[in-house]
Amino acid sequence: MSDEQPTAVEAEPDPEPGSHDEGPGGDAEETPAPGWWHRSHPTFASLTGFYGGMAFIILVPGLWAGITAWLFGQDRAESLFPWVLLTLAVPLALLVPRHTRRFALYLWIGIVSTAVVVGGVAALVLWLLIDH
Numbered sequence: 302m303s304d305e306q307p308t309a310v311e312a313e314p315d316p317e318p319g320s321h322d323e324g325p326g327g328d329a330e331e332t333p334a335p336g337w338w339h340r341s342h343p344t345f346a347s348l349t350g351f352y353g354g355m356a357f358i359i360l361v362p363g364l365w366a367g368i369t370a371w372l373f374g375q376d377r378a379e380s381l382f383p384w385v386l387l388t389l390a391v392p393l394a395l396l397v398p399r400h401t402r403r404f405a406l407y408l409w410i411g412i413v414s415t416a417v418v419v420g421g422v423a424a425l426v427l428w429l430l431i432d433h
Contacts (some may be wrong), residue, residue: 352410
């Protein structure tokens with residue numbers, strides 16, 4: 302029997318990031334790779350989609366109304382307001398490619414749930430103000 306203990310083989314250190322990506326001029330292109338959170342975390346698309354939908358349903362109509370009122374006046378902005386529905390084409394288009402489908406699904410969940418909550422609270426407040 303030998304008294305020697307087996308030693309772990311040390312791995313060579315990885316080369317610097319981007320050193321193996323050489324461009325046409327031989328220069329290394331340093332493009333940071335997305336972190337593990339963006340690449341493979343199972344809830345990243347869900348959380349960003351849901352909160353993106355919440356922001357979308359609140360910010361887009363407000364910005365549309367504000368910008369059109371600033372540019373064209375209040376009366377014209379009110380007549381142009383239904384055109385904000387065209388912005389819903391973006392979340393619909395995200396449902397088509399397989400790569401963005403999960404994000405788009407949660408984007409729609411955020412849009413619909415925020416609209417339902419805001420509408421429900423507005424209806425409750427109006428009912429309380431009128432009835433009481």
